[in-house]
Amino acid sequence: MFSYRIPLRQWITTVVEYLERELGPAFDGFSAFVYFLVDNLKEGMLFLPPIVLILLIAALTWYMAGWKNSIVAFLGLLLSENIGLWEAFVETLALVLSAEILVVTVGLPLGIWSARSDRFNSILRPILDFMQTMPAFVYLIPAVMFFGLGLVPGVVATFVFALPPLIRLTNLGIRQVPIELVEAADAFGATEMQKLLKVQIPVARPTILAGVNQSIMLGLSMVVIAAMIGAGGLGEDVLRGIQRLQVGQGFEAGLVVVILAIILDRITAGLGVRKNAAK
Amino acid sequence: MEDKITVKNLSKIFGNNPGKALEELRKGKSKDDILGEMNHKVGVHEVSFSVRKSEIFVLMGLSGSGKSTLLRLINRLHEPSGGEIIIDGTDLTKLNKKQLREFRRKHFCGMVFQNFAILPHLTVQENVEFGLELQSVDKETRAAKALEVIKMVGLEGNENSYPAELSGGMQQRVGLARGLAVDADILLMDEAFSALDPIIRRQMQDELLEIQDRMQKTIIFVTHDLDEAFRLGNRIAIMKDGKIVQVGSAEDIISKPADDYVKAFVEDMDRSAILTAASVMHPPEDTAFIGDGPRTILRKIRKKGLTGILITNTRKELKGYVRAVELADYINQHKDSENIPMDEKLIHETAATDQNTPLSDIINLYTEHEYGPIAVTGDDNKLKGVIVKGAVIAALSESYSHPENGKSLDKNL
Ligand SMILES: Nc1ncnc2c1ncn2[C@@H]1O[C@H](COP(=O)(O)OP(=O)(O)OP(=O)(O)O)[C@@H](O)[C@H]1O
Ligand SMILES: [Mg+2]
Numbered sequence: 001m002f003s004y005r006i007p008l009r010q011w012i013t014t015v016v017e018y019l020e021r022e023l024g025p026a027f028d029g030f031s032a033f034v035y036f037l038v039d040n041l042k043e044g045m046l047f048l049p050p051i052v053l054i055l056l057i058a059a060l061t062w063y064m065a066g067w068k069n070s071i072v073a074f075l076g077l078l079l080s081e082n083i084g085l086w087e088a089f090v091e092t093l094a095l096v097l098s099a100e101i102l103v104v105t106v107g108l109p110l111g112i113w114s115a116r117s118d119r120f121n122s123i124l125r126p127i128l129d130f131m132q133t134m135p136a137f138v139y140l141i142p143a144v145m146f147f148g149l150g151l152v153p154g155v156v157a158t159f160v161f162a163l164p165p166l167i168r169l170t171n172l173g174i175r176q177v178p179i180e181l182v183e184a185a186d187a188f189g190a191t192e193m194q195k196l197l198k199v200q201i202p203v204a205r206p207t208i209l210a211g212v213n214q215s216i217m218l219g220l221s222m223v224v225i226a227a228m229i230g231a232g233g234l235g236e237d238v239l240r241g242i243q244r245l246q247v248g249q250g251f252e253a254g255l256v257v258v259i260l261a262i263i264l265d266r267i268t269a270g271l272g273v274r275k276n277a278a279k
Numbered sequence: 280m281e282d283k284i285t286v287k288n289l290s291k292i293f294g295n296n297p298g299k300a301l302e303e304l305r306k307g308k309s310k311d312d313i314l315g316e317m318n319h320k321v322g323v324h325e326v327s328f329s330v331r332k333s334e335i336f337v338l339m340g341l342s343g344s345g346k347s348t349l350l351r352l353i354n355r356l357h358e359p360s361g362g363e364i365i366i367d368g369t370d371l372t373k374l375n376k377k378q379l380r381e382f383r384r385k386h387f388c389g390m391v392f393q394n395f396a397i398l399p400h401l402t403v404q405e406n407v408e409f410g411l412e413l414q415s416v417d418k419e420t421r422a423a424k425a426l427e428v429i430k431m432v433g434l435e436g437n438e439n440s441y442p443a444e445l446s447g448g449m450q451q452r453v454g455l456a457r458g459l460a461v462d463a464d465i466l467l468m469d470e471a472f473s474a475l476d477p478i479i480r481r482q483m484q485d486e487l488l489e490i491q492d493r494m495q496k497t498i499i500f501v502t503h504d505l506d507e508a509f510r511l512g513n514r515i516a517i518m519k520d521g522k523i524v525q526v527g528s529a530e531d532i533i534s535k536p537a538d539d540y541v542k543a544f545v546e547d548m549d550r551s552a553i554l555t556a557a558s559v560m561h562p563p564e565d566t567a568f569i570g571d572g573p574r575t576i577l578r579k580i581r582k583k584g585l586t587g588i589l590i591t592n593t594r595k596e597l598k599g600y601v602r603a604v605e606l607a608d609y610i611n612q613h614k615d616s617e618n619i620p621m622d623e624k625l626i627h628e629t630a631a632t633d634q635n636t637p638l639s640d641i642i643n644l645y646t647e648h649e650y651g652p653i654a655v656t657g658d659d660n661k662l663k664g665v666i667v668k669g670a671v672i673a674a675l676s677e678s679y680s681h682p683e684n685g686k687s688l689d690k691n692l
Contacts, residue, residue: 180396183356188410188461189384198413202400 016145027146034098034152042094050081053090061263064270073266076259085237085256092233092260095151095223096216099158103215107163108208111170112196121171128164136161136222140229154223154231162219166211173207174200213268220261234260283465283497284330284353289362291348294319297360310520322348324521325362333495335487337508339544340518346501347393349518350467353499354387355379366465384414387465391458393473393501395450397442403429404438406453410461428456431486433479447474455483459490466498472507484510505545509553517541529553534674550675551639556632559674560655560664566591569598569626573619577606587651590626595661599626600651631656634663638671645671 020027045053054077062070080089114121139161143153177200185195201208227235234253241250292300292313300319303312310321323345330336338346351357353364355371364371366386374382389410397406405412407425416424429435432452442450451474458466472480484507491498502508508515509529516526517540525537533553536542566589567576580588580603587602605625613619630648632641634655644653645668655664 178396180392180394181398183351184390184392184396184398184409185413187354187356187383187387187390187467188413189380190413191380194413198409199398203398205400 016142020146031147031152034102034155037101038094038098038151038155041097042091045090045094046087050086054078054081057263061267065266069262069266073259073263076256076262080256080259083252083256085234085253088232088234088237088253089256089260092220092223092235092257095155095158095226095231095233096219096260096264099155099162099219099223100212100216102155102159103162103166103219104212106159107166107211107215108170111167111208111211112174112201114167114171115174115200124167128168131160131164136225137228139222140226144229149230151231153229154226157226157229158219158222158231161222162215165214165218166208169211169214170204170208173204173211176207177203209268209271212271213265216264216268217261220257220264224257281332282329283332283366284499285363285365286329286353287327287363287365288325289323289327289349289352289364290325290360291322291345291352291357292319292324292360293322301361321521322357323352326521326523327362328516328523328526330497330499331513333491333497334513335491335498335500335511337512337515338499338501338518339503339505339508339515342503344518345521346503346518347469348521350469350499350501354383354390354467385463387463387467389458389461389463389466389496391454391466391468391471393469395442395447395454395474397450397453397457399442402439402441403434403445403453403456406442407456407460409457414461424460425456428459431459431490432456432483448476448479451475452483464496466496468498469501470503471500473502473504480507487511517544530555530558534558551642552637554638554674555634556636556638556641556653556655556666557634557664559638559670560634560666561670563589563591563595563662563665565589565665566662567601568593569621573606573610573621573625576601576621577603577610580606589629589652589654589662589665591662597629597631597654597656597660597662600629600654601625602627602650627651629654631660633657638675641666641671 048056054074057077058070058074061073077089080086110124114124139157140153143157143160147153147156181199181203182195185199190198223231223233224235224238227233227239234257237253238250238257241247241253290301291297292304294300294317296317297319300313300317300321303317304310304321304324308316310324313319313321326349338349340346348357352359353371355364355374359372362372366382369382371379371382398409401409404422404425407429408421411421411424426435426438429438432455434449434452434456437445437449442453445453451471455468455471458468458471472483475483487498487500488511490496500508500511502511512529514526514528515532516523517532517537518524519540525532525541527535530553532541533545533550536545565583565585567579569590569592571579576588576590580586580601585603587600590598590601592598602625609622609625610619627650628648629651630644631654632644634657641653652668653666654662655666657663
């Protein structure tokens with residue numbers, strides 16, 4: 001239509017190059033930290049004999065979500081091991097957990113901040129809206145630009161992708177704390193910190209934990225996609241199945257992803273409920 | 280008595296521009312205008328009063344009259360739109376955030392909320408310890424104090440329950456215990472007993488009066504229950520549309536209601552329990568001295584148009600009651616002598632009571648003693664006043680003499 005083409009690519013490349021040049025050491029440091037995190041988690045879990053880890057996970061599921069879920073988890077994990085996908089399973093789990101650790105470290109403070117400041121909330125909200133309308137694999141592009149291929153960009157993309165729900169639900173949860181509870185704390189002379197730690201966060205806990213649950217589930221879906229940039233894990237097997245039209249192999253890997261999803265969901269869904277129900 | 284809290288021209292207007300709304304109100308606009316034109320709600324409007332040290336000051340009024348708003352202004356849970364709150368010489372409205380927090384901790388962290396406001400994630404015990412925990416009181420002291428007040432409000436055995444497992448009344452008592460656990464010299468209580476059944480409510484009222492006696496706290500108590508107000512309050516402020524229409528003791532309010540609103544308010548009250556001897560007695564003018572002699576006494580009785588008279592000695596100590604009929608007979612029998620002495624038999628023992636006896640008990644005195652008025656005496660048996668039957672009946676029936684007020688108010692309620 002026009003002979004002139006807007007040089008969007010060049011602009012972006014320039015910006016990215018500029019950032020890489022200026023923030024290079026910071027990126028490198030962050031990258032090293034993320035790698036350290038994933039790698040240790042993964043090696044730690046692989047260090048245990050599969051049956052030990054399987055029993056540990058089953059026990060945790062029992063504790064958090066009851067014996068029925070525990071049996072499902074136990075059988076699913078045995079199957080995963082049996083069909084030779086144990087290492088991929090552990091790798092994926094390590095990726096999800098590392099990403100979630102980042103999500104919680106960043107998302108919780110941001111959520112609290114936006115609950116306490118309407119102005120910050122009004123800035124953050126459109127950004128979160130925008131983030132959540134983007135297709136998942138678009139997140140891969142900046143991750144690759146800054147961190148190349150492999151585990152680290154996989155975790156970073158997952159982290160960014162899974163961040164919004166935790167921020168949103170933390171914000172929501174704290175804002176929904178009944179005003180009279182905050183007033184009670186005020187009346188008794190609570191400091192801002194005491195109000196936050198003793199009233200707002202505990203009362204908002206179920207909502208915040210729902211946010212953790214949501215971000216873990218989103219993270220898992222992203223980790224599978226992140227196989228496209230070489231993050232490894234179960235996603236790689238799924239991808240290989242698709243690329244080589246090996247239906248059976250792809251299906252197997254997909255099934256193990258579902259098993260992992262069920263286990264993670266049950267355990268984290270139990271987090272929010274358990275405390276009040278058990279007492 | 281010393282004033283603990285002095286409130287001057289205190290206002291609270293809900294809206295974006297309370298200053299402007301306040302100005303408009305001063306210019307003479309009505310609250311409805313403010314609501315209609317500016318969409319500002321007037322919660323409390325230019326209220327002034329003082330609360331004395333160690334008294335229970337009750338705020339009473341219909342729903343929406345601004346009781347809770349006023350209570351919350353006093354510890355600045357609501358930021359005042361105008362006016363001053365002076366507590367122990369400190370103007371609360373001038374304090375910054377940090378000073379305010381310190382002040383609240385020292386003076387009135389004791390607050391009991393209308394809607395309980397207890398923390399759902401904490402046990403009863405943890406809830407009660409809440410105020411102490413905020414002040415970093417050590418664990419043992421905290422637990423000991425909590426247990427003490429938990430017993431006081433009758434919740435022992437429920438220390439480890441969660442609020443969701445308790446009935447409304449029990450939750451309210453948790454809120455009450457939390458307010459009592461902290462060592463505050465001012466206690467703010469918003470309908471603190473509203474969710475309790477009558478028996479426990481009565482117990483809690485007694486308990487509060489006892490705590491008050493023992494600890495000498497200054498308490499501001501909000502209620503819309505008149506019996507409760509009169510039972511607890513040393514003084515009562517009656518609110519209407521964000522204003523205080525009358526402040527006074529229960530008796531003041533019953534015997535001298537400031538306007539028809541207050542009158543209608545106290546109408547349903549069991550007046551005989553509130554009004555005391557002091558409010559219906561007459562000054563002891565119509566008495567005679569025992570040394571006056573029968574003839575002088577009889578003359579005095581006749582002159583006043585009475586059927587008898589109370590007799591005292593010169594130190595005004597009550598001796599008894601003399602009936603005109605008997606006295607006249609006695610004088611007739613001795614009509615020859617110049618100076619007849621007073622016969623002890625003529626002096627009947629009379630019903631006597633002290634100033635603080637409620638009218639309900641005075642009515643019983645009438646049935647026990649056949650003759651005469653009731654003498655009101657002090658500790659020293661000195662005569663303070665006289666109550667005639669008519670005065671009691673008049674006082675008790677006053678409430679029923681204004682049926683038209685009662686009706687018009689019913690419509691508004
Ligand atoms: N946060 C608020 N925002 C706007 N208006 C309010 C607010 N709080 C109270 N009001 C208004 O102020 C007025 C007084 O309310 P308040 O709660 O003080 O009444 P109350 O006397 O305590 O009534 P009740 O006996 O029902 O508790 C009411 O008209 C109410 O609508
Ligand atoms: Mg109220």
